[in-house]
Amino acid sequence: MKPTRFSGTERYIATPELAMAVNAAVTLARPLLIKGEPGTGKTQLAEEIAATLQRPLHEWHIKSTSKAQQGLYEYDAVSRLRDSQLGEGRVHDIANYIVKGKLWEAFQSDVQPVLLIDEIDKADIEFPNDLLRELDRMEFYVYETRELVKAKHRPIIVITSNNEKELPDAFLRRCFFHYIRFPDGETMRRIVDVHYPGLKRELLAEALAAFFRLREVPGLRKKPSTSELLDWVKLLVAEDIPPEALRGDDAKKTLPPLYGALLKNEQDMHLVEQVMFLSRRAR
Amino acid sequence: MLVRFFLDLRAGGVPVTLPEFLSLLEALDARVASLSAEDFYHLARVCLVKDERHYDRFDRVFAEHFKGAEKLFEAFGVSVPDEWLRALAERVLTEEEKARVKALGGWDKLMETLRQRLAEQQERHEGGSKWIGTGGTSPFGAFGYNPEGVRIGQPGSRHRRAVKVWERREFANFDDTLELGTRNFKMGLRRLRRFAREGAAEELDLDGTISATARNAGYLDLKLVPERRNAVKVLLLLDVGGSMDDHVRVCDELFSAARTEFRHFEHFYFHNFPYESLWKDNRRRQTERIATDQLIRTYGPDYRVIFVGDATMSPYEITMAGGSVEHWNAEAGVVWLQRLTAHFRHFVWLNPEPVERWDHTPSIALTRELVEERMYPLTLAGLDRATAELRRRGTAAPPAVAGTNPLPPP
Numbered sequence: 195m196k197p198t199r200f201s202g203t204e205r206y207i208a209t210p211e212l213a214m215a216v217n218a219a220v221t222l223a224r225p226l227l228i229k230g231e232p233g234t235g236k237t238q239l240a241e242e243i244a245a246t247l248q249r250p251l252h253e254w255h256i257k258s259t260s261k262a263q264q265g266l267y268e269y270d271a272v273s274r275l276r277d278s279q280l281g282e283g284r285v286h287d288i289a290n291y292i293v294k295g296k297l298w299e300a301f302q303s304d305v306q307p308v309l310l311i312d313e314i315d316k317a318d319i320e321f322p323n324d325l326l327r328e329l330d331r332m333e334f335y336v337y338e339t340r341e342l343v344k345a346k347h348r349p350i351i352v353i354t355s356n357n358e359k360e361l362p363d364a365f366l367r368r369c370f371f372h373y374i375r376f377p378d379g380e381t382m383r384r385i386v387d388v389h390y391p392g393l394k395r396e397l398l399a400e401a402l403a404a405f406f407r408l409r410e411v412p413g414l415r416k417k418p419s420t421s422e423l424l425d426w427v428k429l430l431v432a433e434d435i436p437p438e439a440l441r442g443d444d445a446k447k448t449l450p451p452l453y454g455a456l457l458k459n460e461q462d463m464h465l466v467e468q469v470m471f472l473s474r475r476a477r
Numbered sequence: 478m479l480v481r482f483f484l485d486l487r488a489g490g491v492p493v494t495l496p497e498f499l500s501l502l503e504a505l506d507a508r509v510a511s512l513s514a515e516d517f518y519h520l521a522r523v524c525l526v527k528d529e530r531h532y533d534r535f536d537r538v539f540a541e542h543f544k545g546a547e548k549l550f551e552a553f554g555v556s557v558p559d560e561w562l563r564a565l566a567e568r569v570l571t572e573e574e575k576a577r578v579k580a581l582g583g584w585d586k587l588m589e590t591l592r593q594r595l596a597e598q599q600e601r602h603e604g605g606s607k608w609i610g611t612g613g614t615s616p617f618g619a620f621g622y623n624p625e626g627v628r629i630g631q632p633g634s635r636h637r638r639a640v641k642v643w644e645r646r647e648f649a650n651f652d653d654t655l656e657l658g659t660r661n662f663k664m665g666l667r668r669l670r671r672f673a674r675e676g677a678a679e680e681l682d683l684d685g686t687i688s689a690t691a692r693n694a695g696y697l698d699l700k701l702v703p704e705r706r707n708a709v710k711v712l713l714l715l716d717v718g719g720s721m722d723d724h725v726r727v728c729d730e731l732f733s734a735a736r737t738e739f740r741h742f743e744h745f746y747f748h749n750f751p752y753e754s755l756w757k758d759n760r761r762r763q764t765e766r767i768a769t770d771q772l773i774r775t776y777g778p779d780y781r782v783i784f785v786g787d788a789t790m791s792p793y794e795i796t797m798a799g800g801s802v803e804h805w806n807a808e809a810g811v812v813w814l815q816r817l818t819a820h821f822r823h824f825v826w827l828n829p830e831p832v833e834r835w836d837h838t839p840s841i842a843l844t845r846e847l848v849e850e851r852m853y854p855l856t857l858a859g860l861d862r863a864t865a866e867l868r869r870r871g872t873a874a875p876p877a878v879a880g881t882n883p884l885p886p887p
Contacts, residue, residue, distance in 0.1 A: 210519065214510065222504055367527070
């Protein structure tokens with residue numbers, strides 16, 4: 195008997211709100227739109243749902259050049275033309291040249307699959323509108339072969355967005371929506387625990403304090419997020435940095451060790467240095 | 478069941494539609510949520526709210542609805558014209574005055590008094606210490622100072638002190654402009670697109686392939702062409718600081734919409750009016766400036782220039798040398814604006830101030846004249862007209878043709 199409810203895994207801490215959103219989407223077979231700061235585990239969510247519910251996972255990563263049609267199917271006219279010149283037999287059946295897209299693959303799955311549409315906001319502004327009917331009815335029409343493709347089982351669709359573009363209302367109406375808030379200190383501790391179980395309490399407490407202190411610096415272009423924290427902790431452990439280095443008066447006045455894992459652009463680094471400098475002078 | 482909640486949400490400004498509401502009922506029917514209030518709250522939010530910006534509104538309606546409390550404000554039959562509350566000026570009180578402002582006792586008493594005042598008061602009022610209006614020290618009204626004040630129709634707290642926010646939807650004028658999302662801006666800016674082929678060859682050129690194949694004795698010869706891309710070049714010049722503080726949000730959205738929409742996009746900032754130099758990074762405006770001359774030399778006349786500014790200042794800042802509030806400018810702003818408009822023939826000025834106020838501000842009227850009436854309000858309709866203007870100038874033949882048709886020979 196397969197599990198039917200999602201409540202996080204041993205590698206992935208899901209808040210009750212998130213679990214509720216996932217379960218609602220699974221039960222009613224509606225697409226679930228996930229937004230949140232970069233690095234809060236949006237993409238990973240789909241993998242974890244697939245793992246927990248033991249479903250196959252289909253991933254469709256969106257780029258700025260992606261078209262909605264590519265998710266359904268593409269007609270490879272060029273190879274058909276070439277084949278016709280070489281006199282191949284298979285040229286007579288147009289179906290040989292229909293290349294299935296991710297959505298079609300998911301529709302054909304024998305068990306209910308999980309489909310991840312990753313970073314939908316990267317695509318052209320009309321992209322979501324072109325998928326309305328497909329997501330609503332879970333079917334589409336292949337004009338070349340006059341065939342209606344219908345989902346055997348409505349897939350569990352997880353859509354992620356980084357808010358680079360706003361999505362059209364008609365699209366939003368068809369989705370469930372959840373915004374992953376940035377985890378508070380307690381949740382953060384659980385997340386780090388899950389990833390580095392052997393971590394020294396002391397080091398973790400100091401690392402978290404330094405991390406949240408850094409997030410509070412006003413005007414950062416890219417605030418460090420969960421995934422950056424995890425990377426940083428990994429580095430701290432690997433370099434065997436003692437907790438003392440993160441604590442004390444000096445630590446508050448200088449950049450934390452290995453800060454490159456936390457701050458990703460030079461403007462932010464300058465800004466933090468400036469803030470540190472000012473606070474040193476104020477002392 | 479829950480229909481009133483649905484209606485309340487809509488009244489509360491959360492854009493909920495019937496299908497979404499039905500899917501909530503469906504989810505309840507499928508027993509997705511257990512019988513706890515918190516679960517229900519999360520489920521309702523997942524189904525009904527589609528934008529994190531609306532979470533707060535949803536929370537407020539939810540709290541109000543499920544507390545079973547009567548709406549506090551339904552009792553007020555009187556509607557307050559928003560004209561009363563339009564902030565013309567914020568009176569800055571001295572510390573001494575602030576100290577003298579006495580709070581009026583508890584919340585209930587405040588509301589009771591507000592009700593009485595609303596009934597008594599007949600006209601718009603500003604300043605003073607009793608009537609409801611703007612900039613006063615009465616506990617009621619917007620943009621004033623009283624430690625226990627009630628805000629009416631003012632988004633975002635000035636002094637962050639009001640005990641409770643009372644935002645009636647009748648003051649929606651202000652909100653309507655806020656509804657102008659990035660997406661709307663993008664749709665507006667889309668009109669400005671002109672496509673040209675450039676970059677790597679990656680699209681099949683059907684006509685070219687057919688003719689090349691025919692020449693090739695029927696053997697396939699593929700021809701590729703570069704994909705069509707947006708070739709419009711845009712230069713955005715933004716006013717920052719001072720009177721523009723009120724419009725930061727809408728300008729931000731315009732900025733982010735424009736940045737993702739155009740391949741060739743540059744932006745620069747100025748304060749109140751463009752003078753001899755502009756800057757790119759607001760934090761380093763003192764150190765890293767670019768001379769306006771250099772800007773004119775760097776970007777060709779094919780760039781479309783969009784000025785964004787409220788043009789609200791003293792007219793001297795435009796007409797006089799040395800008029801700038803920030804620095805000594807050797808040449809008047811009007812000279813610089815004329816240089817810019819002479820070089821960039823395709824330009825518009827977007828003004829976030831409401832159109833009704835344009836005629837009452839001399840500097841706006843003056844600027845409008847300087848930009849040859851190409852000033853448009855920063856609303857969807859205004860943006861549409863502005864892009865139409867930019868496009869028209871873009872496709873039409875040089876202006877010399879218009880109006881100078883030679884007379885037909887006799």
